[in-house]
Amino acid sequence: QQQVKQSPQSLIVQKGGISIINCAYENTAFDYFPWYQQFPGKGPALLIAIRPDVSEKKEGRFTISFNKSAKQFSLHIMDSQPGDSATYFCAASIRGSGSEKLVFGKGTKLTVNP
């Protein structure tokens, strides 16, 4: 019940295209869903996060879509650029639980071809 399932494992997109990464969860107590971007040899960087009271959140070229009934959320990267090539992790946690441990997906390696 603590799992977050992420797909695809890897994704290749042409420059200017849309990258879509999907995540699904089981624990309905999760109420915070962040996405992280990680470049090789670096720590993850918080990209964007959403709470279940909204269905979509947009920040620049990055959009999270959230479907509470389906227990799924996705990251859309519009106008993908070679500089977006990185590994992306979705995560989920329960706020106010005392620790707010993040449960991570297994990651998606995105390659944007020029």
Place this chain on the structure above:
Amino acid sequence: GAVVSQHPSWVICKSGTSVKIECRSLDFQATTMFWYRQFPKQSLMLMATSNEGSKATYEQGVEKDKFLINHASLTLSTLTVTSAHPEDSSFYICSARAQSYEQYFGPGTRLTVT
């Protein structure tokens, strides 16, 4: 804002020695910090949750006597790998939880035990 630093960024040590890694939140106070371990091409594995002024909470399977965690202040947590062995070689990453519940990650520490 929301910068987390780690020191050192990489360290090589001999088998049997101990290594200390520092994690600092530079521009915010963090009552809770987390320590992760990441193997190549894998997701982040939570090792322990560190709360300021109290004992760390370790995840199942993580040896608390081997991985000593001290959260001495609202901006500093340390991880000491005691009697390191080659199998402890890994990428260690800390994160700090802000009051707004976001977790911000440090740049990571590459530990190589020879």
